[in-house]
Amino acid sequence: MVRVLLAEDMHLVRGALRALLAGSEGIEVVADTGDGDRVVAAALAHRPDVAVLDVDMPGTDGITNAAVLRERLPGCGVLILTAHRRPEVLRAALAAGATGFMPKDAPPERLAEAIRTVAAGGTAIDAGIAARALTAPPSPLTERETQALALAADGCEPREIAKRLHLSAGTVRNYLAAAQVKLDARTRLDAVRLARESGWLPAGPVARG
Template identity: 80%
Template sequence: MVRVLLAEDMHLVRGALRALLAEAGDIEVVAETGHGDQVVPSALAHRPDVAVLDVDLPGADGIAATAALRELLPECRVLILTAHRRVEVLRAALAAGAAGFMPKDAPPDRLADAVRQVAAGQRAVDPDLAARALTAPASPLTEREAQALGLAAEGCEPREIAQRLHLSAGTVRNYLAAAQIKLDARTRLDAVRIAREAGWLPHPAS
């Protein structure tokens, strides 16, 4: 029996997922939560084999919860569920240590199969999104340029970005200008759009 922790903040969706997994016969939902900050405490208390996490959880999001589980309970493998078919979200999830990644509009029977694969030590990633990630061009941005542009995408002004990255405001403006030039963008907002669609921005912090 595969023991599962289910984290989804929408009650109706969580109930539907619980029922779907119960129908599998060999999967048991041993714990559930609607808040990202409760994922790790619940996992430590119930020791599930797999944590099925919505990426958009209140508190700590699914990416942050995945990274915390990877550090504190590495034997619990993670399957991320998301409504976003975006390459950058997949990359952030895999970088955080997720073993699986499925869009919420996938066929229902694929969820149980993905849970079994992840529990067996395999990867379970939506094939269409995986193909997009593999064929996407490499980012022309340096790490610092991507960080600065990612914070700009969150609405931060250069002075705030400078404080958060421990840089001078002038250096941040240089990074943003360089990113805009490299992306052949008309404006900073256009640069954000181009980088986000290509999956070149870091995942926002919770």
Template identity: 60%
Template sequence: MIRVLLAEDQHVIRSGLVALLGLEDGLEVVADVGRGDDAVSAALVHRPDVAVLDIDMPGADGLTAAAALREKLPACRTLMLTGHGAPGQLRRALDAGVGGFLLKTAPPDELVAAIRTVHAGGRVLDPSLAVTAWDLAADPLTPREKDVLRLLADGAEPAEIARSLHLSAGTVRNHLTAVVTKLNARGRPDAVRIARESGWID
């Protein structure tokens, strides 16, 4: 029996998936949650064999939860579900050691097969993401540049960012200039958009 944890914030979708998986021989949904942070705590209680995680969830996104599960419950394999497969998300998924990456538009039998494959130690990649996988763009931003860009995305001005990160205003401006240049962006707002769409910042 494969013990499955399901994390999906949309209640209707989550209920449908629980019902679907409950009809399959050899699968048992031992927990279902609607938040990423709840996925980790529920996994530590129920000890699932496979965690099926939506990427976009409140509390913590599915990729953050997957990385935490890899550290705290390494025997649990992870399968990501997403409505879209941005290259940056796929990169983060691979870095988090996930076993599979599937679009929500996949047929139900593909999801079931993916759970079985991941449980057996295999890897699954949605066929429509194969081209993306070949052309994964490496994250060009340094951790400090990401810190600066996240605060900018939250609406902070350069002077506020400098105070928050204990940097000089000039250093913050240099970081922002470097980010815009690296991302080939038209300006700071465009840099934020590119980094978010690529999955390099939350």
């Protein structure tokens, strides 16, 4: 029996997933939560074989939790279940130690199959998302330009970005301007849009310094 921890903040979705998995042969949901800050504690308490984690949750996001589980509970496989089909989200999930990545609109039988695959030590990644990640062109942005643009995408002004990256405001403005030129964007918001569509902005927290 594959023991599963389910983390999804939307109550209706979590309930539907729990009911779906309860009807899948060989799978048992041993715990569920809608709070990202409770994922690791629940995993340590119930010792699941697979943690099925949503990316966007209140508190700690799913990708950060995946990285923590890799360190604290290495016997627990992680499957990211998300509405995001962007290549950078897949890359971040794999870097965090997830071995499963499925869209929320995947057929029920595929989700159950993916959970069994991850529990057995295999990799289960949606083929369409994987193909897009492999064929996406390399980013023309430097690491600092990417960090500055990602923070701008979160609504931070240059002074806040400078504080978080331990840079001067003038340097940050230069990075944002360079990113805008490289992406042939008319405005900063247009640069954010183009970078996101191309999969060049990171998912999750941006590194500081």
